[in-house]
Amino acid sequence: MICFMCLQCGVQFAESETPPDACPICSDDRQYVRWAGQAWTTSQELAQTHKLAMKEDAGVLAFGVEPRFGIGQRALLAETPGGNVLWDCVSLVSDEAVTEINRRGGLQAIAISHCHYYSVMVEWSEAFGGVPIYIHADDRQWVMRPHASVKFWEGETLALNPSLTLIRCGGHFDGGQVLHWKRDGGNAILSGDILQVVATRRHVSFMYSYPNHIPLNAKAVRKIARAVEPFDYDDIYGAWWNTNIIGGAREAMRVSVDRYLAAIA
Numbered sequence: 001m002i003c004f005m006c007l008q009c010g011v012q013f014a015e016s017e018t019p020p021d022a023c024p025i026c027s028d029d030r031q032y033v034r035w036a037g038q039a040w041t042t043s044q045e046l047a048q049t050h051k052l053a054m055k056e057d058a059g060v061l062a063f064g065v066e067p068r069f070g071i072g073q074r075a076l077l078a079e080t081p082g083g084n085v086l087w088d089c090v091s092l093v094s095d096e097a098v099t100e101i102n103r104r105g106g107l108q109a110i111a112i113s114h115c116h117y118y119s120v121m122v123e124w125s126e127a128f129g130g131v132p133i134y135i136h137a138d139d140r141q142w143v144m145r146p147h148a149s150v151k152f153w154e155g156e157t158l159a160l161n162p163s164l165t166l167i168r169c170g171g172h173f174d175g176g177q178v179l180h181w182k183r184d185g186g187n188a189i190l191s192g193d194i195l196q197v198v199a200t201r202r203h204v205s206f207m208y209s210y211p212n213h214i215p216l217n218a219k220a221v222r223k224i225a226r227a228v229e230p231f232d233y234d235d236i237y238g239a240w241w242n243t244n245i246i247g248g249a250r251e252a253m254r255v256s257v258d259r260y261l262a263a264i265a
């Protein structure tokens with residue numbers, strides 16, 4: 001039995017003898033099937049040609065697969081006095097990464113913005129003794145490798161510890177969530193692509209599908225704006241290396257919502 005991984009999105013599936021018929025995440029309107037056709041790999045096979053990079057991104061320890069794989073995201077370690085949380089996830093785990101996280105106090109939990117970054121979340125959880133993986137219940141259907149460590153939560157916010165709060169924004173996915181991080185030197189929102197930090201790195205945008213250029217409607221964008229409005233933050237960390245708004249992020253969010261709504265009006 002093998003846990004196959006979709007070569008296009010890097011998401012690992014439940015054990016099977018033969019590869020799944022299709023990847024529902026890539027077949028969905030928001031993604032696309034690999035141009036050469038659906039193909040599969042495994043995390044063991046991937047480790048022969050790729051490695052897990054570990055370096056700081058704007059002061060936060062981050063992990064990404066190199067060369068670029070899947071959707072190209074990097075995961076972030078939100079370190080707090082009440083416990084550390086891995087935000088978003090990538091398709092490889094390494095002994096070096098596990099050792100370094102344990103040296104920094106271990107891992108309390110994993111939380112992932114939405115299914116495009118579920119990757120090998122179960123392998124990451126198992127590497128830390130089966131820590132919980134927090135996913136919003138409205139995205140239940142997108143979990144391709146069900147596991148006891150996956151904790152579906154309901155409602156609009158969930159405090160993981162005194163410094164970290166999950167905020168359900170919806171938008172790109174109904175259960176799309178971001179992580180608010182109270183920290184010395186400036187609070188942050190870790191946003192995945194629920195709030196997408198764009199090229200200026202002074203704005204965010206909002207899309208139903210990024211690769212297929214399908215925008216979100218005004219109602220969904222206003223809902224996202226309302227969800228993060230009560231929170232205080234200076235920085236937004238996006239989904240990829242160096243796609244961050246450092247300083248003034250709350251104002252950047254306000255300006256971005258206004259210009260987006262004007263553009264689609």
Ligand SMILES: [Zn+2]
Pocket residue numbers: 006007008009010011023024025026027
């Ligand atoms: Zn896929």
Ligand SMILES: [Zn+2]
Pocket residue numbers: 114116172193
């Ligand atoms: Zn996405």
